[in-house]
Amino acid sequence: QQQVKQSPQSLIVQKGGISIINCAYENTAFDYFPWYQQFPGKGPALLIAIRPDVSEKKEGRFTISFNKSAKQFSLHIMDSQPGDSATYFCAANSGNTPLVFGKGTRLSVIA
Amino acid sequence: DAGVTQSPTHLIKTRGQQVTLRCSPKSGHDTVSWYQQALGQGPQFIFQYYEEEERQRGNFPDRFSGHQFPNYSSELNVNALLLGDSALYLCASSLGPKNTGELFFGEGSRLTVL
Numbered sequence: 001q002q003q004v005k006q007s008p009q010s011l012i013v014q015k016g017g018i019s020i021i022n023c024a025y026e027n028t029a030f031d032y033f034p035w036y037q038q039f040p041g042k043g044p045a046l047l048i049a050i051r052p053d054v055s056e057k058k059e060g061r062f063t064i065s066f067n068k069s070a071k072q073f074s075l076h077i078m079d080s081q082p083g084d085s086a087t088y089f090c091a092a093n094s095g096n097t098p099l100v101f102g103k104g105t106r107l108s109v110i111a
Numbered sequence: 112d113a114g115v116t117q118s119p120t121h122l123i124k125t126r127g128q129q130v131t132l133r134c135s136p137k138s139g140h141d142t143v144s145w146y147q148q149a150l151g152q153g154p155q156f157i158f159q160y161y162e163e164e165e166r167q168r169g170n171f172p173d174r175f176s177g178h179q180f181p182n183y184s185s186e187l188n189v190n191a192l193l194l195g196d197s198a199l200y201l202c203a204s205s206l207g208p209k210n211t212g213e214l215f216f217g218e219g220s221r222l223t224v225l
Contacts, residue, residue: 006153032212043115043201043216044154089153093212098144098167101153 003027006090006102013109019077021105023090026071030092033066035075036101038087047088048075080109113138115217117202123223124192132187132220136204143185144214145177146201154201160185161208189222197224 005024013019025033034049050057050064050073057064063076077084087106093099116135124130136143142161146154156169160179179185183204189196199221203214 034212041218043203043218044214045216046213049212091153091212093210095209098156098159098169098210099212099214100156103153104151 003100004090004092004102006105008105009103010106011108013077013080013107015080015082015109015111017080017109019075019080019084019107019109021075021088021090021107022072023074023092023102024070024072025092027092027094027097028071029094029097031094032092033064033073034091034099035062035064036089036091038089038104044089077107080107082109082111085109115202115204115215117200117217117220119220120218121221121223123225125225126192126194128192128224129188129190130192130222132189132200132202132222134185134187134202134204134217136183136185136202137215140204140206140215141183142205142207143179143183144203144205145185145187146203146216147171148199148201148219150198157187159210166208167210192224194224197222 035047036044037047038044061078066073087104090102144159145157148154158168163179174190176188199219201219203216205211
């Protein structure tokens with residue numbers, strides 16, 4: 001049973017454009033929703049995270065939008081840059097459950 | 112400030128063999144979690160260690176076992192290796208026994224089983 005479903009599997013965006021990655025979750029007990037960024041040959045690194053008491057969180061060019069009723073959340077990367085090219089994972093957990101990850105989205109930002 | 116370090120970075124084994132992977136957590140962290148990341152997939156939780164005990168376990172067979180030492184470092188052991196065990200094994204550290212979504216990952220140990 002996949003607890004976090006992520007789409008799209010891959011994404012190509014022009015430099016300066018907006019990258020949007022979506023996730024849906026099933027477990028209503030989840031209370032922490034992070035996004036991780038992974039470059040080739042590296043481990044995942046926490047990028048930005050949100051809790052369900054807010055609908056949006058912004059850090060620089062990265063924004064998480066959260067829809068509790070729909071059990072969905074998304075990552076928006078504004079003004080996408082070639083250096084943003086990486087694999088992005090959505091994830092979720094609660095105090096009683098370990099972090100579960102989506103299958104990942106491979107983002108390529110082309111000039 | 113030393114981050115999470117893992118060894119070895121790459122290794123090749125044959126079916127039926129046993130492997131031990133090692134992890135040192137980020138300075139100040141006392142909890143270690145292990146994840147398996149198959150090619151093109153997201154990390155999957157194997158187990159978590161805190162105070163030298165396995166606190167939680169994912170859906171992995173008993174061939175996967177671990178250990179945590181008094182200095183918080185950890186080992187992952189896999190017995191009777193199968194081809195399907197080929198993956199990147201990630202160690203992540205955090206502070207305290209409560210599940211946190213803020214994990215610090217190492218660069219992983221890439222295991223190839225032939």
